[in-house]
Amino acid sequence: MANQTTHLLVRKLLPIYLTLEYILYKFCYFAKNHIQDISASKPKLFLTVSLSTFAVFTPLIIVPHLNRPVLIYFISMHVASIVISVFLIVVSILAYKRTRSKKVLYTTVGFLSLLVVELLFLLQAMPGTSRVMHRGIYLGLPHILLLLMLTLFGVGVLKVEK
Numbered sequence: 395m396a397n398q399t400t401h402l403l404v405r406k407l408l409p410i411y412l413t414l415e416y417i418l419y420k421f422c423y424f425a426k427n428h429i430q431d432i433s434a435s436k437p438k439l440f441l442t443v444s445l446s447t448f449a450v451f452t453p454l455i456i457v458p459h460l461n462r463p464v465l466i467y468f469i470s471m472h473v474a475s476i477v478i479s480v481f482l483i484v485v486s487i488l489a490y491k492r493t494r495s496k497k498v499l500y501t502t503v504g505f506l507s508l509l510v511v512e513l514l515f516l517l518q519a520m521p522g523t524s525r526v527m528h529r530g531i532y533l534g535l536p537h538i539l540l541l542l543m544l545t546l547f548g549v550g551v552l553k554v555e556k
Contacts, residue, residue, distance in 0.1 A: 407460070411453060418449045436485070443481045448473065455520065465519070472516040479509040497550045504546035507539045514539075 421442070451473045459465045486502035489495075514536050 407457065411457070414452075415449065418445055421445060439484065440481050443484060444477050447477045447480055451476070455516070459520070468519040469516065472512055472519055475512045476509065476516065479505055479512055483509060497553050500546045500550035500553065504543045504550065507543040507546070511536045511539045511543070 455469055455473070456466060459469060482505040483502060486498060486505055490498045490502055
């Protein structure tokens, strides 16, 4: 019964998803032609990263769990954190390309570790993944990566460049 309900829900949402996919395709085509303009404008860059990230995660992670509102809340929260992490990584990479500063490079790697932590937390929030992944990965690895992130941010802030 639940499988049939999910199938009907996916069938109803498919036209909406295809429309969003078409809009994203047009937007990406526009972005490809105006990449310099987008990378210079932080709001445009954030919009591009947000749409791209949500386009990847919506059909894979959000749509299969639409009949569980509490789960959608947690998944959406982690996807939003992933969007912010990816945006900060892209901005840091662009800043590193301009400055060639090791401080910015440390910060970029710190944001990358934040992205990995959020991906692990997203997997933890989804039902059925705890059987696939070892419990130690869920408990230990995110804390180690968060400590790495804080250390890299500290090094990036406190490092004196010559």
